[in-house]
Amino acid sequence: MKNYLFFTLLLVYAFAKAQTALHNYGNLKIHPTGQIGFHTDVINDGISNDNDGLAGFYNDNRMLTFSGTNQMNFENVELEVDDDLSLLTSVGITGELDFISGRFITPRINPNIRLKFLNNNFYFDSNDNKHVDGFNEFSGSIDFTFPIGDEFELKPLGISNYTEKQFVAAYFKEDPNTPTTFVSGFDTSAFEPSLDIVSTTEFWYLDSTGTADVTLHWTSSSNVSSLVNNLSQLRIAAWNATTNKWDNLGNDSFTGTVNQGTITTKINATQEYTIYTLASILENGNDILIYNGITPDGDGINDTLIIRGLEDIPDNELIIYNRWGVAVYQKENYDNSFSGISEGRVTTSQDEKLPEGTYFYVLKIGNKENLAGYIYINR
Template sequence: MSNFKSIFTIFLTVVSFLGFTQDAFHNFGNAQIHSGGKVGFHIDVINDGEFNDNKGKVGFYSENSLTVSGDNNPVFYDVEIDTKEGLFLDVAVGVTNFQEFVNGRVITDREQKNISLNYIGDAPYLGENDDRYVDGYATLSGLLDFSFPVGDDFRLRPIKIESGAATNTSRAAYFFENPNTPNFFTERFNTEQYEELLYGVSIFEFWDLDGNQSTKVTLTWDSNSNIPTLVEDVEDLRVVGWSKSLKKWVNLGNTNVIGNLDNGEISSDLIIPDDYEVLTFGSSNRLLDGDLEVFTAVSPNGDGYNDTFRIQGLSQFPNNEVSIYNRWGVLVFQKKAYHENQNFAGISEGRATVSKESKLPEGTYYYVLTIEGAKDRAGYLYISR
């Protein structure tokens, strides 16, 4: 008896010969790929039948995009993804042996967590990078250490869990957006609400990690994470989580940190992911000594969160001056006797190449704080619009 690949190929040949156009492979019955069989899909897949007892290889190939949909979740053995414009999942797809990214992303609906690329039984993957990852949710069931190949905004930003954390399945996705104004959550995660051991929370990104088993969690960062707005030394970085019970950000620790301010990874203490809505980076150390605290994330959009550049405690040092420069060293703001009610709100007051009273573009800037009788202090701030 011919294997499924041969039957499938002959079927498509007959349809083409008869002059029909087939825009999707629609399974209504019980399809199966036997051991050693190989099937390449160049059209969409609709699975309304059984397609979950497979032992061969499936490939998705297109210069455009392909979609997997239907009433039932297909489960494949080996999967190769080579879809230039992405493989869209309208239904969860499982992998039991091996999955390879060749071209394009796997894209899931972030508002439906049950639709994901499922790595079953510690199924490994290969070929992920900034152009090839799961753009949405991925899940794991297994017993080994695992790094979820998730990302957003054409950036791979994996999150890692330890062995045993996915005994009852674990799920993760990455969001390159401000926790204060998330697009896919009904709750806002106020980055100014945090416990006493913290001094700041990232406004640039977060992860959603689900799981009911205790594990250390490892987050990764790159230059777009703007870590210098939180710390000057990565040893002061912390994993933080929005506590479901406390409704604020809490310190989840720093048991290991690797890298520099532009690239690296950090591991938390043991946590139960389901205790936290989302995870991101925080700071456990003040950027300035003494009684001053600098809030280096500025998002002047009128939502009441980080609308201005604040230096808490500066009122006790009235003989001060704040200067802010852009990335090319051009002065864009300068004020003497800078206090909390006279804050920089992303408007240029400089001269030279920057027009006065113009809105400054989103990006990283450099501040210098001068206090009479003290050493100048400096650091980075970031404007997000």
């Protein structure tokens, strides 16, 4: 463990629960060649937002805490706290961060408390035991990968080709349906028809209003093998807080295997997504799954005929016939809207509820072979 000279202005010591802490009430300034080592808790109620040099946090016996009313900003930082450094107020870094041992832990119930990379920062040696467990902020103009994780698992999130200059990210190793630090869950059974399965293992938080390429990293604990057989089926999904369902953001590129890899896709400024996870689509995004029954009673469940996977195939046409072979519904570029109401030029009685019973469909898909089958309307 390194030992450095402490030098301060208006620096006093305070005691809380019999534990010694370094308490700054005034101005603390580290000059360009200066070095300071914090071996105990730090409370900053003064001014210390323009530091140069090196600040180190060191302890091999217990967790350290950083608290107070004001944020401290450092240039270069070393973390060597075996039992982690808990941030109860934000800490900013303008230079480099070296993870020697331990994690930065922020309160997940308060996204405003973060470890902040303030200026195109670099960091070294993050892993499952050395990362930011909680909220991490980045400001800059370079490609950046957040060293974020949950407990003792690193699950980075990368950003590139972005227009916004500030991002906040965190990783949650928990079921999106029952998150512990959000007001409500993110229902993994509610998603765009092009999706097939949404992960219940983990999710990422990313706050930005600009366009960016986003990369998620998975490991064996992500259970990607339960989502897909082939990585070409993997997608990034984002929770749409307006529609309360997961949107399919696509898969621009991927690397690795089902046990470890990355997936990248683009997000745009038109949607204010903050919650992301891994998901799968139907085989290669082209297979079609047609549900063969509807119950159009207005309860929001099976009210319309759902054809999953059709969104990726815009050149299509659906025709539905009654048992006498009369077309009662016809729609080009079908949008999962058939609710048992006769529509289209092929019917003589439009906008009427079709009687309960069995109907037959033909789905025309571009230059592929037509799909045909039956559906049942149950009122």
